[in-house]
Amino acid sequence: MNLFEARNIHKEYARQKALDNVSVNIKEGSVFGLLGPNGAGKTTLIRIINQITAPDSGELFFEGRPLKADDIQKVGYLPEERGLYKKMKVGEQALYLAQLKGLSRKDALRGLKYWFEKFEIQPWWNKKVEELSKGMAQKVQFVTTVIHKPKLLIFDEPFSGFDPINTNLLKNEILDLKKEGATIIFSTHNMASVEEICDHIALINQSRKILDGPVNEIKQTYKSHIFELEFLGNLQLLKLPPSIRVLESEQNGETGKIRIQQQDNMTNNDLLKIFMNETEVLSFREIIPSMNEVFIQVVEQYNQKNH
Amino acid sequence: MNKSLLILKREYLTRVKKKSFIIMTLLVPFMMVLFTVLPIYLSTMDxxxxxxxxxxxxxxxxxxxxxxxxxxxxxxxxxxxxxxxxxxxxxxxxxxxxxxxxxxxxxxxxxxxxxxxxxxxxxxxxxxxxxxxxxxxxxxxxxxxxxxxxxDKRLSATRTNINLSTIKLGEEGKAIKGSTEMAMTVGYISGFLIYMFVLMYGMMVMRGVMEEKSSRIVEVIISSVKPFQLMFGKIVGIGLVGLTQVAIWVVLGFSISTGIHVFFGGAGAGSAARAQSIVSPEVMNQAGTQVASNNQVLQVLDAIGNLNLVLIISCFIFYFVAGFILYASLMGSIGAATDNDEDAQQMMFPVMFPLIFSITILFPVIKNPEGAFAFWTSIFPLTSPIIMMVRIPFGVAWWELVVSIVTLLATIMGTIWIAGKIYRTGILMYGKKVNLKEIIKWLRYKN
Incomplete structure (x- = not known):
């Protein structure tokens, strides 16, 4: 079931398109990666999901029915540009933000106690925010994002500004939240973390959605049928059909190493057979592109086509 | 709890709990009393x-x-x-x-x-x-x-001292004893209070908005509440801070002057009578109860009683609140539209101009509260909160008051609509130099 759905969203700022017919479906319990170059329209889409701005046209659905104003209580948002009231005390501020999300004072206090202890920031409760280190303030902000147990969490570049230890801590928290059933929209430029965390991605470029699908399928789609083989035998004696192009080869005494690209759409087994008939195969591996490569390839192709 | 109320509470409490607020609120009445009473007291001491x-x-x-x-x-x-x-x-x-x-x-x-x-x-x-x-x-x-x-005796008998009492005819042809001086004082003080309050607290709204924008917390907040709720809570919260301050000033000022009256009262009157200084009548009036004779106190009380106090107080509260909301929403939208102090300062000028103008024309209006100039400036909504308030103690035709109030209310509605649009667009806009053309563009945005 889709927790959130956006259909044919259009948004313009002063005759400049920010989103052009963008639709996304976010499955309940999934981690949805929202990718795209700077200025592509990701933030606008996030703000529309958050009801900070309204689309010019298009429909929004939450839990299968049209999005209501009240639904913002079920959304937690960690914006890319973090900010807290500098002069306000940490605890007071966390309590205020939690209450703004609709929690009662009592529930908010109980939840804050749990999270502050978990992150070991309890001693900072009565300190002013301006006294905190950047990482500490980020933790406070993370707590205020998740305190009301939102069904939909939106993290915009959540790891920026965190050291590796805290990044890891945060990543585990996000995965824990997913396990507990939260649906997560994850916007980032860090493709390594996309592969680690996301189930599904949408790629937005120049205000259009140009790619959408489960991470595994996308990688399969964008693989370029490149294989790497190691075998016992002589490279020179290898007879390959013309549909197989040799990209790289290397002979190390008895063993040969080869990188090929096949253009005939044969199955992996058929491909293997060709080698099996002639050599002793030591290893066989299809090269699957990283999300980073997919991202660059798709965006560049699109930009070339549209210039 | 209603979210606007939560915001209002935060805006109110964080400001009221500030040391600078507490010090200002407690110190100002003492200083006012000090500056008015002390020189007179010292001159009699000397x-x-x-x-x-x-x-x-x-x-x-x-x-x-x-x-x-x-x-x-x-x-x-x-x-x-x-x-x-x-x-x-x-x-x-x-x-x-x-x-x-x-x-x-x-x-x-x-x-x-x-x-x-x-x-x-x-x-x-x-x-x-x-x-x-x-x-x-x-x-x-x-x-x-x-x-x-x-x-000699006959010449002495020619000495006369006319006391001109100003009498204003009431509605039913009943003569009401009016006091021009009292009307002037009340008009001046209330006009000036509104000016000071609107300027001080309007700026506070602007700075509050800028703080939220520059600290980037605003995006988190408006993902929980509507921008309008945030602006509403902020303006009302800060307005209440101002009302609290004024209320404390009034109470403190009253108790301090009463205290001084009780403490120095007898001695003061005595020394005033003995004083060799030839105190001019105006100074005596300003010094109020301390040096005024009993007769004068009665006259002052009489004059106050003859002003339409209910009308004045209710109009004061109305113009006070309305003027604040009008200017605070304008200043708040300036805070939202700009990134830095310099830009804000520049954009402040056109907004502050009518306020400063009102203060500069305060004396001409007091001298001639029935004139055409006084009339139009008390209808024009950007000056009316101050100028109408100056005119009211002199008595204003009811239809003038109605026109002024209706115009002001309509302007407030329009201003809030415009300010709301500027606010919700500007608050998320960074690094863009804002000019009038840009703002007009924002007004055309949907939502």
Missing amino acids: DEQQRTIAVYDETSLFLNRMEETQYTRFHYIPEDEYNALKADFKSGNYYAVLHIPINILSINQASLISDKQVTIDIKNLIENRLNKLIENDKRQQIIAESGIPDL
Whole structure:
């Protein structure tokens, strides 16, 4: 079931398109990666999901029915540009933000106690925010994002500004939240973390959605049928059909190493057979592109086509 | 709990709990009292200094005739002592030496010599004494020359003192005793209070918005509440901070002046009566209860009672609140539209201009509250909160009041609509130099 759905969203700022017919479906319990170059329209889409701005046209659905104003209580948002009231005390501020999300004072206090202890920031409760280190303030902000147990969490570049230890801590928290059933929209430029965390991605470029699908399928789609083989035998004696192009080869005494690209759409087994008939195969591996490569390839192709 | 209320509560409490707010709120009434009462009190204190003034009278007309006060005495000296004093002032123990030349009656001049700057009170006192004696002598001479019996008494009987009481005709033709001075004072104070409050707290709204924008917390907040709720909570919260401050000022100011009245009251009135200074009537009025005689207090109370207090107070609250909401929403939208102080300052000017203008035309309006200029500026919504308030104590036709209030309310609605649009667009806009063209573009955005 889709927790959130956006259909044919259009948004313009002063005759400049920010989103052009963008639709996304976010499955309940999934981690949805929202990718795209700077200025592509990701933030606008996030703000529309958050009801900070309204689309010019298009429909929004939450839990299968049209999005209501009240639904913002079920959304937690960690914006890319973090900010807290500098002069306000940490605890007071966390309590205020939690209450703004609709929690009662009592529930908010109980939840804050749990999270502050978990992150070991309890001693900072009565300190002013301006006294905190950047990482500490980020933790406070993370707590205020998740305190009301939102069904939909939106993290915009959540790891920026965190050291590796805290990044890891945060990543585990996000995965824990997913396990507990939260649906997560994850916007980032860090493709390594996309592969680690996301189930599904949408790629937005120049205000259009140009790619959408489960991470595994996308990688399969964008693989370029490149294989790497190691075998016992002589490279020179290898007879390959013309549909197989040799990209790289290397002979190390008895063993040969080869990188090929096949253009005939044969199955992996058929491909293997060709080698099996002639050599002793030591290893066989299809090269699957990283999300980073997919991202660059798709965006560049699109930009070339549209210039 | 309603979210606007939560925001309102935060805006209110964080400001009221600030040290600077508490200090300002408590200190200002004391300072006001200090600045108005202390100089008068001190001037009466000073006068208790014993001073002896040597008088060298070449004419012998004034010998032993100058009236002394409790603290200022005259000692008449011969020529040689005068010369000695001139050579060495310190040799005599005098505050000053008065030299009355032989031809005083023709040149109308005398001189007061001292080694220090003679106080204005002493100068006035001596001038007063000399004038009185000379006038009296001249008068006696004329009376004697005329030969009319009892002329002195008859002339004294001609002395008149008209007290012009201003009477304003009420609705039913009933005469109401009005006091122009009181209307002026009430008009001036309420106009000025509104000006000060609107400027101070409007700026506070602007700074609050800028703080949220520059600290980037605004995006988190408006993902929980509507921008309008945030702006509403902020303006009302800060408005309440202002009302709290004014209320505390009024209560404190009242209790302090009452306290002073009780503490110094008897002594003050006594010393005022004994005071050798010739206090002008205006100063006496300003000093209020302390130096005013009982009769004057009654007159003041009478005049206040004759103002339409219910109307004035309710209009004051209305214009106070309406003026604040109007300017605060404008200033709030400026805070949202700009990134830095410099830009904000520049955009502030056109908004502040009508306020400053109102203050500069305050005196002309008080002088002529019925004039066309006063009328139009009290209808024009950007100046009406101050100018109408200045006019009301003088009495304003009800239809003028209605037109002014309706115009102001309509303007507030329009302003809030525009400000809301600017606010919700500007608050998320960074690094863009904003100009009028840009803002007009924002007004056309949906949502």
